[in-house]
Amino acid sequence: MAELTVGHVNLARGFRGGERQTELLIACLSRLGVKQYLVCRAGSPLAEHLDGTPDLEIIELRKRIDLRFNGHKYLADKCDVIQAHEARATQWAFVHYLLYKTPYATTRRVPESVRDNVLNRAIYAKAAAVVAISSAIGEGLKAQFKREIELIPSSCAHFAVNKVKANEINSRFAHCFVIGHIGALVDRHKGQSVLIKAAEILKREIPNLKVVFLGSGIDLEKFKEQGKNLGDALVFEGFVSNVADYIKSFDVFAYPSNYEGLGSVLLDVMEQGIPVVATAVDGIPDIVKDHDSGLLIEKGDAKALADAVLKIKNDASLKEKLIQGALDMAKAHSPELMAASYLALYKKLLKH
Numbered sequence: 001m002a003e004l005t006v007g008h009v010n011l012a013r014g015f016r017g018g019e020r021q022t023e024l025l026i027a028c029l030s031r032l033g034v035k036q037y038l039v040c041r042a043g044s045p046l047a048e049h050l051d052g053t054p055d056l057e058i059i060e061l062r063k064r065i066d067l068r069f070n071g072h073k074y075l076a077d078k079c080d081v082i083q084a085h086e087a088r089a090t091q092w093a094f095v096h097y098l099l100y101k102t103p104y105a106t107t108r109r110v111p112e113s114v115r116d117n118v119l120n121r122a123i124y125a126k127a128a129a130v131v132a133i134s135s136a137i138g139e140g141l142k143a144q145f146k147r148e149i150e151l152i153p154s155s156c157a158h159f160a161v162n163k164v165k166a167n168e169i170n171s172r173f174a175h176c177f178v179i180g181h182i183g184a185l186v187d188r189h190k191g192q193s194v195l196i197k198a199a200e201i202l203k204r205e206i207p208n209l210k211v212v213f214l215g216s217g218i219d220l221e222k223f224k225e226q227g228k229n230l231g232d233a234l235v236f237e238g239f240v241s242n243v244a245d246y247i248k249s250f251d252v253f254a255y256p257s258n259y260e261g262l263g264s265v266l267l268d269v270m271e272q273g274i275p276v277v278a279t280a281v282d283g284i285p286d287i288v289k290d291h292d293s294g295l296l297i298e299k300g301d302a303k304a305l306a307d308a309v310l311k312i313k314n315d316a317s318l319k320e321k322l323i324q325g326a327l328d329m330a331k332a333h334s335p336e337l338m339a340a341s342y343l344a345l346y347k348k349l350l351k352h
Helices: 017-031 045-050 087-100 118-126 135-145 163-172 192-202 220-226 228-233 264-271 302-314 316-331 335-351
Strands: 005-010 035-041 056-061 081-084 104-108 129-132 177-182 209-214 234-238 252-255 276-279 295-297
Touching: 005 017, 005 087, 017 035, 017 045, 017 264, 017 335, 035 045, 045 056, 081 087, 081 335, 087 104, 087 118, 104 118, 104 335, 118 135, 129 135, 129 335, 177 192, 177 264, 192 209, 192 220, 192 228, 192 302, 209 228, 220 228, 220 234, 228 234, 252 264, 252 302, 264 276, 264 316, 276 302, 295 302, 302 316
Parallel strands: 005 035, 005 081, 035 056, 081 104, 104 129, 177 209, 177 252, 209 234, 252 276, 276 295
Antiparallel strands: none
């Protein structure tokens, strides 16, 4: 057996921020020579993204039985530690611990409290480590479970840019002032209706305004109806496989979320040197330091969002300060630093 063998579990159906962070961690640990397993759903996008990763064996579970009770015999005691990346994965890790006594760490990425029941209290009591991606999540977990919480933030993704596509996109918006947004079109979570209201205010001040939405979701038609008076100022691009091709075309990035574990997409935008405006909710203030790495506003406040965008547009020195702060923040949240933190945690667990 290698010096350290880690089994990752992520049973999510789709591929969102948590799955991106799972991918980044596994890829970085692979480069560090860590032997790894990944337990995931059959057909998972995560398995496709990680196919061919050195020293990684992917175990795809088919739903003959509840996935939480599947795959344990195959993995058995091959791993030194299990890393659970979402709620169902945490339940899987708990079952595996009961069967094989393999210690497990679980990472909590969402700000909502864990449902209070006997099972979850046992799961969090038996976990060798509980990781939070932001201070807000960590404080909630500490209060709920009265135990030590590790803080390991999410990282930026080091997205590669396709220069040909990026140039094409820049040409499309060459004579526009572009506000960008990346996220699932789910208003109760991401708050895009506030951005559309802000666009109505900004359009009077910025005639060449474009608000570019990258993402798909249940509220697309609602947003189109809300913004019909804005005409072609709103651009809905749908799901985009490589958002980095668009980011450089943004003059400002707006993120009016109603709740957010951390908002790792903010780090991806910061890494490209784009100033950000975001709501001061949950984990966002960990990375958006007001008037340093971005501007913070209260959630639901369209006028404050519009004012913040205008402040960046009209104040060149502030814009440069925010860009430098954003670059520094992204550098401090690299995948390599995240992986080093997890690796140190796993080694600490094995000493106990």
